Amino acid sequence: MKIELTYRNEDGYLLPNLTLREKPQAILGKYAYLRKKYLKEHRRVQYVNLLTTDMLTTHLSEVEETAYGMIETITKAIAKSEGITEELKVKDPMTWIGLMNNIRSSAEESVLNDLIYA
Numbered sequence: 001m002k003i004e005l006t007y008r009n010e011d012g013y014l015l016p017n018l019t020l021r022e023k024p025q026a027i028l029g030k031y032a033y034l035r036k037k038y039l040k041e042h043r044r045v046q047y048v049n050l051l052t053t054d055m056l057t058t059h060l061s062e063v064e065e066t067a068y069g070m071i072e073t074i075t076k077a078i079a080k081s082e083g084i085t086e087e088l089k090v091k092d093p094m095t096w097i098g099l100m101n102n103i104r105s106s107a108e109e110s111v112l113n114d115l116i117y118a
Contacts, residue, residue, distance in 0.1 A: 021054065031067035032060035034116050042117075067111050074107035075100070 007014040039047035050056040079100065089096040
């Protein structure tokens with residue numbers, strides 16, 4: 001694959017006409033920033049490779065989406081297996097909230113270990 005470059009003359013110097021590729025706009029949240037921090041501190045080579053190939057934002061966006069999906073799936077599965085229903089939510093909302101918060105914390109811990117810090 002041959003790339004043709006064009007040049008412009010500025011003060012006697014030929015400078016290449018380079019442009020950056022358009023990056024997709026990504027909203028990065030908690031899990032993306034945790035992953036980025038982890039990569040910078042513990043997986044420096046992988047971080048630099050993603051950064052220099054312009055794939056870091058894409059990777060972080062995928063991690064963010066995957067993390068939320070995993071947490072939702074795990075939370076629903078545990079709630080179902082423990083018999084936490086909408087009926088309990090109506091009868092005793094405070095108990096339901098406490099149980100769901102515990103389940104969500106467990107799901108998040110699992111995702112952090114399996115996805116973010118892996």
